Amino acid sequence: MSVFIIAEAGVNHNGSIDIAKEMVDNAKEAGADCIKFQTFIAENLVSKNAEKAEYQKKQTDSNENQLDMLKKLELSFDEFIELNEYCKHKNIEFLSTAFDLDSIDFLMKLDMKRWKIPSGEITNLPYLIKIAKTGKPIILSTGMSTMDEIKETVKVLKENGCGNITLLHCTTEYPTPYKNVNLRAMNTIQDETKMPIGYSDHTKGIEVSIAAVAMGAIVIEKHFTMDKNMEGPDHKASLEPNELKAMVKAIRNIELALGNGVKIPAESEIKNMKITRKSIMASNCINKGEVFTEENLTVKRPGNGISSMMWFEVLGQTAIKNFKEDELIEL
Structure with a gap:
């Protein structure tokens, strides 16, 4: 009203x-x-x-x-x-x-x-x-x-x-x-x-x-x-x-x-989520078969990859391919 x-x-x-x-x-x-x-x-x-x-x-x-x-x-x-x-x-x-x-x-x-x-x-x-x-x-x-x-x-x-x-x-x-x-x-x-x-x-x-x-x-x-x-x-x-x-x-x-008091992302900010959030990526070159560790992984923008909230699920898994520095990690 x-x-x-x-x-x-x-x-x-x-x-x-x-x-x-x-x-x-x-x-x-x-x-x-x-x-x-x-x-x-x-x-x-x-x-x-x-x-x-x-x-x-x-x-x-x-x-x-x-x-x-x-x-x-x-x-x-x-x-x-x-x-x-x-x-x-x-x-x-x-x-x-x-x-x-x-x-x-x-x-x-x-x-x-x-x-x-x-x-x-x-x-x-x-x-x-x-x-x-x-x-x-x-x-x-x-x-x-x-x-x-x-x-x-x-x-x-x-x-x-x-x-x-x-x-x-x-x-x-x-x-x-x-x-x-x-x-x-x-x-x-x-x-x-x-x-x-x-x-x-x-x-x-x-x-x-x-x-x-x-x-x-x-x-x-x-x-x-x-x-x-x-x-x-x-x-x-x-x-x-x-x-x-x-x-x-x-x-x-x-x-x-x-507004209506419901806490959800506003329509105008959704487009910024991938830009401002972060993803898990390689901190240096990673060879196929190598284990992901805190030494070879990092968290950086953009947020269009695996969410950094999955950090502990990714650690310990094995690389399915070679990754270059700053490349988004794939599982």
Whole structure:
């Protein structure tokens, strides 16, 4: 199964439908399977007094609160309808994360193939139940979560009608320092839950996503932006289009390289076996009837004669003809 690559546009469109469409174009060009946005009604998502996270304060107007910031990053429901149609036209899957119950109701009308639940909603019981009852597949990010919380959320989703769940290991920090990635936890999640796993990457580069695929991730989610220097909370922790394209290419190469796990000679290397392996041959002239010994035999390339693994079976036998130096031994 091919790795499902989600190009996370998030709110990096900065509230512009035109930038959002440009991001669709670039995600498609990069080879991503899906582009994901964030759907919310700011007043339903945060209170008037909610402060911004530290990383948000660094990248946005320090005088505004979280509600003011999110209002500037909103797209209307009508704009999401337009984006969904645009994605269909471009032949790339549209996906958007709902951040409130009204947004879930709206996105249900767009007939998305799956839901993406963000890390911040993993303890939002009414939200989890509402999404689970749709019966659609769910991709769940697990940032900030303990193993017990993950198991409890999976239980809630299953009990309310969702049996197709993929869990993404994630560190909710933008950007995530490499020392805080703890990528091995991805496999711990799989071992503990017996569920498919992936990785939602908030690091600056592409290395960790590539490593996650090598470790078994079947879903990769990565933020991207048209320009890291744009104002907004997530741009600095996002890839630019050329970097996104490089990541997708690297992941596809790793997929090919992983293979099926069966250890046999690859088709491309069979032709090299005779050249690089060795055969038993005469180390000097050997006369017919002479006994083969360690003094008159040697092992050299090419490997198109008697295998050197037959060394002890050949020793002590009698030469059936004269052999010149470096001539392959025949029995």
